[in-house]
Amino acid sequence: MASNTAGDLAYDVLETPTLDSESPNLLLQISEQGGYAYVSMSVLAAAGDLRAAEATREMAWEQLHSGPWHSVLPVWRDAYSMACLYVAKLHHRAGDFGEALKVLDMGLIMGGTLLRQDLHAAVEKVTAKASELRVSEEEQGEVIVGGENAYHEAEVLGVLPMKSLSSKIIGKRSALSLEGFLCDYFMSGSPVIISDCMGHWPARTRWNDMDYLKRVAGDRTVPVEVGKNYLSSDWKQELITFSQFLERIQSSDCTSTLPTYLAQHPLFDQIHELRKDIFIPDYCYAGGGELRSLNAWFGPAGTVTPLHHDPHHNILAQVVGKKYIRLYPASLSEELYPYTETMLCNSSKVDLDNIDEKEFPKVKDLEFQDCILEEGEMLYIPPKWWHYVRSLTTSFSVSFWWSNCGGSPAS
Template sequence: MDVQQNLIRQFNALPEEWRAWLEENFERGCNPVELANILLREGLITLETDETFTGPQESLTGIASPAESTVHFSIEQKKWLAQAVLEKKAQIDIYQTLQAQGLSEKAITQELLQLKQDPYFQIAQQQHFLVKKRNWLLDTLDRFARLNPEYQQITRIKIPSFDFFIQHYYSRNLPVILTHAIDHWPALTNWSPAYFQQVVGDQEIEVQFNREQDPLFERNSIRHKTKMTMRDYVDLVTQTDHSNNFYMTANNAKASQSSLTKLFRDIGHFNGYTDHTQMTDRSFIWFGPKGAFTPLHHDLTNNVLVQVYGRKKVTLIPALQVAHLYNDVAVFSKIADPHAVNLVESFPEFAQSSRIECVLNEGEALFIPLGWWHCVESLDVSISVSFTHFNIDNAGAETFPSSV
């Protein structure tokens, strides 16, 4: 009896996924003897004692030994194949790619079969579908959100009532620049590098140092912690024209908090938006030279960035566009600087995102909603304050999933 006829005779008894596999490989023109060998090894078909099957390459009764049928797939090739199947890459492209790497058609067929029957991969398929579905939803909501002008440019408004701010910006996850919000802060008139040196110059502070030697300096911020006096740090900042090599950031705030107590006295209330009793614990001072740069990331809470001295350029990208931002570890993107030359060549999905830029001037406060991607560059020697202690729900970090 012909091999293909025998397979067809037993076809209806095969599980649905194996029937689909068999049809797919018949259409590709695979050798039916090889397909039958695979089905035999899996115990899905049997031979009658009086049947003799032969084919151009091998006999069903001469099934290859385990040593002869070993599949020499590397771990990376297995990962590539799994990803290709998840992304529904064309079967012919899968075969051509792997055959170009020296794998036989039979080996690829066997590996595909094992992959699709693997329960771990089946779970991965389910999760992949859920991610694709959520990305579809985010993209669709993002498309509709772009109909709102305030979603594609950052509005500057004189600080409104807290209720108005919550209704129009906080609850809608929209950024906004608030003016005249800190006119009453002593910091706005007092703070400068010279003032820092005068008031807390002898205090020891913590800063990030040697950042320019590490492309992942922000992720590795713990490795770059350095202690020095404020006096020495001010000299370093003021005697440097342009640098990203050192910066006093929010990550250094806890270590420097007691040293900066006198400075915190210059920070006033924020027009009823915050619980001022939490100001010291949930406000953070940023101080660095022109050129200090914080790479693309998102925060796990709603934040306000207040510019006290100098200017900063802030680039924001909506939270709904996360699927196109190559998020790889925690809150970070593989893209450090969204202004880098030829970026789309390396990260083609980034073309689907929309950058919104603004310059934050002295006395202005930028509301950065939870999840909005942003990078920040100091255009001058800069001193800023960020805070998170709103008089309303600002949870997020507590339920953020741990990294893989």
């Protein structure tokens, strides 16, 4: 997105007050971890050498991928953020706002917390400059998300797992009070659908408008999953812009192409404009604990999250579209054949879309609860309850995970 007016912007620098004050101490910590080459290159990067800045980013990137993610030292995550800021500042100075924004997003996605405020401030400034210079396109009117992936009730059972919607349907409560939630569901560890409590969310109207989504987030880089699901051999991850992701959703035909899914990503920590469109439900304060994570689940019809369980209380808010969800209680864990590998021990070996009854004979007769979660509804999933999720239309969902002080009543 280079501009002819780049020369006019040469002195319009990105300010990085945290980086300026913390860099001596951060470089000292990097030196103590043997990062002498990084420190040498960072001095040149700070002086305006783009090749040196890219070199520091590459060095930090290699450290981030030197072993399991949990074993990466926090100082190298901060080093990656530092390098991203140096690179972005130089792209910004040259008027190449698209590249600057891409690098800043990588800093937010992969970097540490030390320089996060600088990264967000830089994103805000770069985005504003990019908007000023973007050529105005012809107005095309409002594009409704998911218009081509309409939901047809008569066709649903043909794509859902065996016995779907024939057993116990998850109960639904309208505008459930916090006291009612605590007494009737939280304390007993029982799932429930809650309706009529998202009407005040700006997301309920804004996220149905493709033009709005492209305007506030289109140039941002996001990680997506491509393939049937994370247990499949064809599964992979990519980094694309949010506009490219939306285009894939609009053109997706899950019968001939692999679906692209923005799944379990802390999108709202990265893109603050979208965070303003939602609110934390009061139910997430039940138990006196704290919110653990707030994640986005955006994708076309046909995306599947295979049968698994999570350690926290979960409110799944269905903002756009519809999803089929099946739940099994935690007491049935052994009958659901969990993986023995540590990384996948919360996932079931059973593919509900194609159950191998010889290999998994116990599954066929297990009792479960299921539902179709409609647009504007929330589903409470207690800790360690197994759940399978399939999008029936283009779907934008938000999950709120939280823990309570005294441990889970359901665990």
